[in-house]
Structure formats: C-alpha cells, structure tokens
Amino acid sequence: MPDTQTTNNKPQTSTSAMNFNVNDLVRKNVKQLVPYSSARDEFSGEAKVFLDANENSLGSPTTKWYNRYPDPHQLKIKEKLSAIKGVQPKHIFLGNGSDECIDILFRAFCNPGKDNVIICPPTYGMYEVSAHINDVELRKVPLLENFQLDLVHMETRVDDFTKLIWLCSPNNPTANSLHREDIEAVLNNFPGIVVIDEAYINFSRQRSFVQELAEYPNLVVLHTLSKAWGLAGLRLGMAFAGEDIIDICNKIKPPYNIGQATQDLVLKALDQVDDVNEMIRILVKERDAMAEQLLSVAVVEQVYPSDANFLLVKVGDAKAVYRALLDKGIVVRDRSNVQLCEGCLRITVGSPAENTALVNSLKDFGAAL
Numbered sequence: 001m002p003d004t005q006t007t008n009n010k011p012q013t014s015t016s017a018m019n020f021n022v023n024d025l026v027r028k029n030v031k032q033l034v035p036y037s038s039a040r041d042e043f044s045g046e047a048k049v050f051l052d053a054n055e056n057s058l059g060s061p062t063t064k065w066y067n068r069y070p071d072p073h074q075l076k077i078k079e080k081l082s083a084i085k086g087v088q089p090k091h092i093f094l095g096n097g098s099d100e101c102i103d104i105l106f107r108a109f110c111n112p113g114k115d116n117v118i119i120c121p122p123t124y125g126m127y128e129v130s131a132h133i134n135d136v137e138l139r140k141v142p143l144l145e146n147f148q149l150d151l152v153h154m155e156t157r158v159d160d161f162t163k164l165i166w167l168c169s170p171n172n173p174t175a176n177s178l179h180r181e182d183i184e185a186v187l188n189n190f191p192g193i194v195v196i197d198e199a200y201i202n203f204s205r206q207r208s209f210v211q212e213l214a215e216y217p218n219l220v221v222l223h224t225l226s227k228a229w230g231l232a233g234l235r236l237g238m239a240f241a242g243e244d245i246i247d248i249c250n251k252i253k254p255p256y257n258i259g260q261a262t263q264d265l266v267l268k269a270l271d272q273v274d275d276v277n278e279m280i281r282i283l284v285k286e287r288d289a290m291a292e293q294l295l296s297v298a299v300v301e302q303v304y305p306s307d308a309n310f311l312l313v314k315v316g317d318a319k320a321v322y323r324a325l326l327d328k329g330i331v332v333r334d335r336s337n338v339q340l341c342e343g344c345l346r347i348t349v350g351s352p353a354e355n356t357a358l359v360n361s362l363k364d365f366g367a368a369l
C-alpha cells in the first residue's frame, strides 16, 4: 500500500472487549519516573536571546545553523506524518530508526530478569538483540512451514510475565505478509502489547494496521523511512499507538533523539509523497520482474512470494552461490543458516541495472556447473 493522504474515518472510541490498562503493564520505575525537562521544555516561546541551554551562540565554523538543540517533540514532522498516515500526532512516537523504537518498548514494559517476550523466527534480528541487551527472556515460537503464525504454539508460551509479542508483516527475511486474521486473533486474545513491525508495508498488497489503533488499545505499529522512503541514512522510525503508550515512550526517550539535520531533511522528504509512491511502483515492478526471471535460472530452486523490497530465493548451495556473487562484486544476504530458510539467499531489489547484473551473474553460475 503506498503512503497516501488518507484520513482516519474509523470512530475514535475503543471497541475492544478487552479491559486493557497500560498502567498494569508498564514497569514501576518508568511509571514513577520524572522525565528530564529540557531547556526547550521549560521555555518554548519566541525570544530574542536564548541563553538557557548552554548552546554556543557563535555557531560552528563548519555550518552556522546547527548550533541549537532540535525540537525534542518533533512537532512539525508529526504534523506532516499525521496527514500522510491518517493518524493524529498524539498517536505518533519518533525514534532514531525503528531500532530505537524497539529498544524503548523493551525498556518501558519489560522488567529485566523477570518478564518475557515472544518472537516468531525466522524474523528481524533486532528483537532478539534488544531482548538480550535488556536482559529480557525471549520465547521463540517459530513460524509454520508456510511462514505463517503458529497460534496454537503461541498460546502455550504466553504467561503472566509475557509483556510483548513481536510480529513482523511483511516479514524479514521470509518476505510474506502474515494472515490478517491471525494478527487480529493475537490482538484480540493477548492482554499484553502486540507490536506489528510494518517496515515493508508500502511494498505490500496488505492494508496497514495503523488505521486500527482505536480498535486495539494494545497495538503498536512500527514504520520507518529506511525502506520505501529511501532514507535509511537519516535514521527515522515511527511507532503508532494509543496515547498512553506514546506518552510512556516519550517519557523515556533521550530528549533530543532526532537530530536537527535529520528533522530538516525529513520535513523536505515528507512533501514528496507522490515521488515516493512512484518509486514504490517501480521497485514493486522490478521485484515481480526479477522473481519471474529468477525462475528460469538453473541454480534457482524456489523464489518465495514477496510483499517486500527483497526476495527470498532458494538456491541449494547458498554459500557457494553467495561467494560466486561476491566474486562479481555483488553482495546479497546469506540466510542459509536460519531455521526454515535453509539454502536461501535474501536478495534486495535494487535499481534496474543492479537487478539485471544480479540475474545475469546467477545465470553464469548455472552455466559454470
């Protein structure tokens, strides 16, 4: 689904049968925390002379306009995102990449050494790393052979200390979207927080869950500018959730987590939704063409259906193919050591020229055998 100027036409009242109270889930130290109050929090009006934040009024010799601290609440960005995503600014949290959003959710809700979370491998590696960093028990409920959720197994692993369930849809590295009814079943039955990482949603035919925030008070949706928007270097991730969850994330984030340079460039980028949507169309077309072409390459055993900007491709001897590609200067991701992805490479859909180079190199490999 491309990012479009949508508005939320769902009623803003909770229709959830579940009695969800975020205060029962948040860590006690976070609940009691008095957040850091920045100079810009204590005075945010107009003035001639700002001598309240120990900034350098002379400015840097390199660049004159980055001597002031950035807006800690990133209000201008949130207003633009609000129009694009159809979500009110109070439902938006911004992180230094989704990776910061992921870490902050662990820190807000999971007591180290006591609570646990559920992930569904094979999936994005940061959930596991963040869990380890925060000393939080990780319970793995592997995807089924068809890369869908194993709801029966999941239910047996949830207990009173399970705070978060991490779902990734479309999923990295399997490239498929999870069944919507399965995600809804988790949202309806799990009394903790369900995080849906939609980093690749713009390449997918599926509808985003961002429009379901009113329906599910336990829902957090993650988006990023790193993929469809082509801005991985700027580091901007978003969490969409109910106001109470967003307030908690804001309370514990570093005050100036989004730098001024990023804020400036992101504000420009957000005016170019139409160009981004055109780019998404090109990448999706390239993806589908590349999938088609790969099917006729000798070394390729299987191309899995993709709702993302990459393909999971089964090649048998993945390590040999990986090295052969590397010899030609093409780097892909070897996922063959990952459970359910045996023999597979994960190949990002690049520019038309890059994709042609990739397909031709794989053809050469087939010919050399």
Ligand SMILES: *Cc1c(COP(=O)(O)O)cnc(C)c1O
Pocket: 096, 097, 098, 099, 100, 124, 168, 172, 197, 199, 223, 224, 225, 226, 227, 232, 236, 237
């Ligand atoms: C690439 C990716 C992200 C993006 O992370 P950023 O920190 O925003 O760059 C998030 N989730 C998944 C599943 C990804 O593959």
